[in-house]
């Protein structure tokens with residue numbers, strides 16, 4: 001039920017990898033407590049519903065609901081909607097994208113955080129099938145007008161403003177705003193053309209590690225060390241010492257993917273191993289490989305010598 005990108009058998013995944021079968025695909029971004037996804041999936045048992053949600057608490061609540069209600073045709077991804085759109089959705093495969101009550105980010109300085117921006121609509125056009133559409137429902141008139149303008153600027157959509165379907169007004173937030181006496185806005189953005197720029201899935205690598213020679217010092221002075229990446233940022237947050245070596249809690253931020261993972265420097269049969277711990281099944285991306293390479297670079301002045309480098313950053 002929960003999609004773990006690092007554990008998928010093929011990359012990018014096929015619908016069969018995600019759902020066990022092919023079928024019409026619908027993506028819901030920001031599914032909250034999952035009640036809309038559950039209802040939609042039950043109303044269309046032949047459809048395949050992928051949900052993306054950044055809040056861990058909401059993902060847990062939605063998973064419980066789907067299990068309780070015996071819903072089989074939904075898969076949930078814990079993370080950014082654009083990440084799911086880019087990496088889990090095959091090109092030209094989507095029948096619909098549902099966005100119910102997106103966070104409005106009303107302050108001017110936060111507008112860049114809004115989901116429904118021109119760049120999003122452009123990229124979305126590469127994942128929608130022919131005649132595929134995004135359905136937006138919101139109580140926030142200013143964000144609604146903003147989304148209409150952003151989509152219209154692309155020239156890739158036919159936009160129709162309609163009364164919201166009754167089913168879209170039964171979500172947690174719809175009921176909350178109805179009780180507060182707010183009005184609702186709904187639009188259907190139907191794809192009529194496609195952005196010509198390709199949007200390939202993020203690259204997933206099989207390994208990122210190095211082997212070193214020497215004695216690992218008792219403590220590693222890497223706590224709160226920032227590591228600039230070619231596209232993003234990593235930080236070594238904490239270092240813990242275990243019996244076999246040291247573990248470095250690392251945050252890696254790349255575009256629409258943020259991962260917290262453990263890097264490890266530990267004794268192995270072939271020498272001192274510096275690489276990504278399997279704990280948490282992180283996705284080995286270019287940023288993760290660069291973070292491992294940065295760790296190795298910091299180990300060298302402590303008297304360790306690199307003998308094999310599989311970080312993708314070369315043996316120096």
Ligand SMILES: C[S@@+](CC[C@H](N)C(=O)[O-])C[C@H]1O[C@@H](n2cnc3c(N)ncnc32)[C@H](O)[C@@H]1O
Nearest residue numbers: 030032052053054055080081100101171172173
């Ligand atoms: C206002 S709530 C609406 C929840 C639900 N759709 C409803 O109508 O009850 C917005 C939801 O979107 C989620 N969210 C915000 N930005 C997101 C993103 N980029 N990707 C996925 N989920 C996101 C939030 O965590 C939150 O659960």
